[in-house]
Every structure is written in structure tokens, then in C-alpha cells.
Amino acid sequence: MMNRRSFALAGTAGLLSACARPLMAPVAPPAPPKPAAPAVPFLPMPDFYGAVTDEPYPIPAVPPGVVPPHLWRQEVANPFPNEAPGTIIVDPDAGLLHLVESKTRAMRYGAGTGRDAFAWSGDARLQFRRKWPRWKVPDEMIARRPELEPYSVANGGMAPGPGNPLGARALYLFQNGEDTLYRIHGACEPEYLGKAVSSGCVRLLDQDAIDLYRRARHGATVRVLPSTLPATLSA
Template sequence: MLTRRLFAAAGAAATLSACVKPAVAPPPPEPEKPDWPPLPAFYGAITDEPFPVPAVPEGVVPPELWRQTVANPFPGDKPGTIVINPSAGLLYLVESSESALRYGAGTGAAAFAWSGNARLQFGRKWPVWKPPAAMIARRPELEPYSVANGGMQPGPDNPLGARALYLFQNGVDTLYRIHGACEPKYLGKAVSSGCIRLLDQDVIDLYERAPHGATVRVLHAEMPAELLGVY
């Protein structure tokens, strides 16, 4: 038989047990952040362009892909020459026989489908994107942006980004572009279609430095297996 004292004690114990949180598994540890130095200030947000360019987030782009002056690996090329190594995801602007400015680049199937020498025919700020007919044949949803339809107008969603450099060979458009709009997480990697993509901060810088008529050398590179059939 429950006495008043036992009933009160049982009630108090029940109340206390109700206040104790049930045991739960601890949350998984957050992935360890890379021990990289802070990004250079030139990767901050750009607010004086026709469209905003967001800052590159910390901890996404490894330091070896940051814009930087390096020893020139192509001393035989004259200053102003652009050399692209699709396999390494790197673009070089030759400054002298001793130094070059190196940029990290994202590459796509088109970056591996063409190699050789070309001429930097012209550049465009916030260019219109006009996907070639071969791309539209593969992706019919791009038809609204065809040449006949006037292309995709400039803006944050335009795949060419803030700048584009157009490469010609013997007076003919190669359809090969150096352009912006590379997502930071894809810098230095071969992903999907596209030519040579730089961060918008970097393509704006390259646009100002690269001389009109510059020679552009695209080194031969084997198409990665994951991109076979994309281009």
C-alpha cells in the first residue's frame, strides 16, 4: 500500500527524471578548415562594376591558385604572351624572361578540345553569351540564347562573367574563350563544358593587362575521362 510519503517521493523522482534530457549522439565534428593564410585583398567584393562581383570566400581556393607572380616557366615567349596549361588548371601572362603572372583557372571539355597558337583578337566587358550551335544541339534548352535570338544578356547569371577574351586563328574565330564566372570551388579543376574560366576578380585584372593582339598558346592536354563525350 502506497503511503503519502512514498507517493510524494515517487512523484518527486518522476519530476526530476522528466527534467533530464535523453542521451543523444554528439553531432559529427565539423570538417577541419585548411590552414591557409587570409586571401589577398584583391579577392574582395567589387562594387564599382555594372554588376556586383561577390568576394571570394575564405578556405575554398588553395593558395597555389591565387593570382601571383612566379618564375617564368616559358622564358622563350615574349612579354604579353598568354600561356594556358589546361591539365594544371593554370594560365600564365608572361611579364619578362624571368617572371610571369599566374592565375588559377577552371577548365572544361572545350579547354581540352583545342590547342595551338591563337591571337587575342579583342575583349569585352560584361559580354553577351552566344552558345555555339553544337552546344545548342546537345542542350536544346539553350536555344533562347542562340545567335539568332541575340544571346544571353550580361549579368550575374551569364556564364562568361565580367570579362571575355576572344581568340582567333588566321582571322577565324576559334570559339575558344578566356572568361570569368568560375565558381571558386571549381578553380583548378576540369568540370563540364566551357573554355578557360577565371575568377571574375582575376579576369578583370587580366583584361587590363593583356595587350591587344597578344599571342595565346594553349598547351596540348589529354581530355580527362570524366569529360569524354561532353564536348
């Protein structure tokens, strides 16, 4: 065991040995700077995500580098081969919406879904569709956000156009003949695509909402799969 005296001697020896180093010890030349990593170019967005100018209201282009390619609209192998053509299936954990085209093919879209306390799952019926719909705020939402009272059902809702959170198209979902108050609609901000941030609705880019509107079938089944992710506390 090292006592106090031996510890002091060892410390002194260490200091002496340090001082005994040559005053002009050779210094290694500095390493040359590493070349900067080349910037990874953004993949160009497909043309169908460009600005839309033939609608009643302008729709801006989706900026490059914001939406990952797996959330771009694309035809894929149908992961739900037992579902009837026309069925719409939303996977909130993956942030994807599939429209079944046939037993083997489906159209896939990136989708924003409901955050904690607003997520829902189950089957609904596509009752009707609207171009540039009015946003009529449900009473339940007004109870949480009184500032939305001017856009209530009683007040006629918010007029369509830029700033309307339903965007360019909306698909209305019913269960047992009653409005669920949930919609599949446009106006999803590109940075939120694929994430659970909405108040329960399924949100798409406006370009994709227009495409889905064109393909969707009246009366189709809309199935929202249950989330298997652990719930988190909302801020």
C-alpha cells in the same frame, strides 16, 4: 595431421581454458580521450579577392578555404622565358594560366579548362576583349542543349550580368582570322578553379578576369598546351 577426434578435444580444451580465466580479471582503465586536433584555420584570401562594388554588376568575394593558395593570382618566375612578353599560356593539366611579363617574370592565375571531349590545344590570337559581354550560344552547343536556344546568336544571346556564364570579362580567341568560339572569361565557380570542367573555354575568377583584361595585349598569342593526362570517360 589433426583428425576429427583430436580437433574436438582441442576445441574442448580451448573452451575450458577460456572458462578458467579469473572471474574478476583486472581491467585496464580506459585511455583518456585524445585532445581534438586544433582546427586548421583557413588562410585569409588576398584583399583583391574581396567583393567588387565598382562594376556595373556586383561581384561577390571569393570565400576562404575553397581556392588553394597555389591557384591565387600571383607574380612568379617566368616558366616560359623564350616566349614574347604579352603571350598567354594555358597549362590545362596544372590548371594554370601564365601571362608572360618579361623574360624573368610572369603573372599566374588559376584556371578552369575544358573537360574530356571539349579540351583543345594550339595557338590562337587575342582578337578583342569585352567588358560584361553578351553570351551568344554557338549552334553546336544548342544541338547538345536545346534549352539554350533563347540565347542563340540569332536571338541576340544572353544579356550581361549575374547568371551570364562569361562573367565580368571575356577575351576572344581567333585562328587564321576566324573565331574559334573559345574564350578566356570570368564567372568560374571557386570550387571548379584548376579543374577540367568547361566546354572548352578557359575560365577564371571574375576578379582575375578583370585583372587579366587590364594587362592583356591586343593581338597577343594565346597558347594552350596539350594535356598529357589520360582521358577519362565522361558521365
